[in-house]
Amino acid sequence: MPTIRDVAHEAGVSIATVSRVFQGGANVLPETRERVLQAVEHLNYHPNSLAQQFRTQETRRVMVIIPELGNSFYADIFTGIVSVAKVNNYTVFIYDSHGQASSEAHCFDMLSSKNIDGIITFSASMPQEEIERYASQYPVVVACRYFDEIRLPNVTIDNAKASKDMVNYMLNLGHRRICYLAGPSDILLYRDRMQGYLAALSERGLAFDPRLVFNCDPSIQGGYDAMNSAINSADLKFSAVVASGDTMAIGAIRALRSQGLKVPKDIAVAGFDDIELSALFSPTLTTVRQPKQQIGVRSMEKLLDLIAGKKPAQYREVLPYELVIRESSGNFVGTL
């Protein structure tokens, strides 16, 4: 492997000059520059970025932690992140935490060991204080997930309000007994979506029947299992299902169908997130669309600000969502 010294020697200049050429070529005579470039070419020289990073103590690498590889929800967000990273000459790596705190911690350790310049996490499985400790020392942005009291840079939507809007939509369709698939209650965003469900009911003065609520794993299988329990609960009547995630909603539809129930004719269903499959599933899924690209863009922009040493004006940034009405919720049958 040729080093900067080899190039300098070959070109008959000092290593400082070679370095200057690579730094943009300011204060280098065109002919000197040319000679250096020829030597580089001739020797097939590549700067050793381990040495560069060591010298500058920056890697121009950032990490995105996702809780689940293979969930297309993150694919779009990721596109947004990369679009910003690219123009700023950063490389984005993905790290799959499997939602495990230990896995995530390993990633955060890379901050203190200088392996990466910053982190955008969609996982946030570690205790709040721990993440905040890192965030107070290093560039960290939490996206989609969040904590009760936000003391670190955060990009998200208003989950409670979005959920409430969706439940209201169902109520407007005339549904009164709405089954709710709530997701894991230890994750605040799911609790917030649940709060939206409760708020919508209470604003209408409707009684809350806890039997209609099912906590389940936020996956197709989780929704499938929960829906089967719901169907098999004696005396449990409902005409609609609102799930706190599209995967759960799709699992629920599968369960309903396996029991001979038609969606939306017998039971209306809605999800949350607008994952790729939702528009392609049959029936197409009514859902809440998160501004995925934009979440990625803003997260990365925030992270770059942090890396540049800027303190964010305010921690939390709330992006707009959108109700997407498709087949699974059926026709409007009630009154507004």
Added chain:
Amino acid sequence: MPTIRDVAHEAGVSIATVSRVFQGGANVLPETRERVLQAVEHLNYHPNSLAQQFRTQETRRVMVIIPELGNSFYADIFTGIVSVAKVNNYTVFIYDSHGQASSEAHCFDMLSSKNIDGIITFSASMPQEEIERYASQYPVVVACRYFDEIRLPNVTIDNAKASKDMVNYMLNLGHRRICYLAGPSDILLYRDRMQGYLAALSERGLAFDPRLVFNCDPSIQGGYDAMNSAINSADLKFSAVVASGDTMAIGAIRALRSQGLKVPKDIAVAGFDDIELSALFSPTLTTVRQPKQQIGVRSMEKLLDLIAGKKPAQYREVLPYELVIRESSGNFVGTL
């Protein structure tokens, strides 16, 4: 940030001793070690891994290039990779190439600039010679994808044979006119699967009707569009569809259903890969199961061998696959 010098000073030892403690503590008196550890704790010292990496010229990082984030097919493979990486103290990053050669090239550049120790790629969008050039200089394993003449470490299944088996299964069910969704013809594995289709037909002496073959994007949308063209082709009759990927098969089923056709009653369908959704879709999908975990495990093991400087005994490693018969192919109605 405290450095090794600060720790050495605090503990009253030399930096070499501190380094030794971190290297495993050989040749360090327990009490010396204890003093060092206390200083480390007290100063909250973290070794600067940029310096470590620079010094040792190794990163203990490997990169996995996938063509599409959000495709669950890679999630299982990834689990296999990580399981091996973990016990060998390597960190695995994911890089989404979007199937773009330029994106992939960026990743391979990290090899020459020493940013990573090795690459496992599932993308292989770059020209064969270029990948081979890197593979001849650096640790590189190509998985699932491959080239005509394999001159680099490779882990895969026998796509042609698997595809032929699946088509044979359909022929055994009595189907004679089988529509084939072929995927992009510039990717060899799709061409091989197509070859399997042709081989199965020719072995039975069945004529090949090119109108039954559709090249399409390997996605739900791609399968959906292709199937719609097939259905809308005047005079084009077929009783089964074999897709060269599960996503295409699922898209095809959606298209068939949107045209009022029942799967498998009217048309039998089979896919390839056994992605997560295939077991959860309705109808559940008949498909070819790739040994995903094992592909990951073997790829990483091969890569570690390369990093360790071992040359592989043989380049190509072919893993067994498995036909998974589910609802979408319907009942056996023909003769064996």
Added chain:
DNA sequence: TTGAAAGCGCTAACAA
């Protein structure tokens, strides 16, 4: 415009 030289934090060879 160019060069000389310091030094980033660490590992490891060698000496004690």
Added chain:
DNA sequence: TTGTTAGCGCTTTCAA
């Protein structure tokens, strides 16, 4: 068992 020291390849300051 411990310490001294060279040096990894680069950027950057300072001087020429």
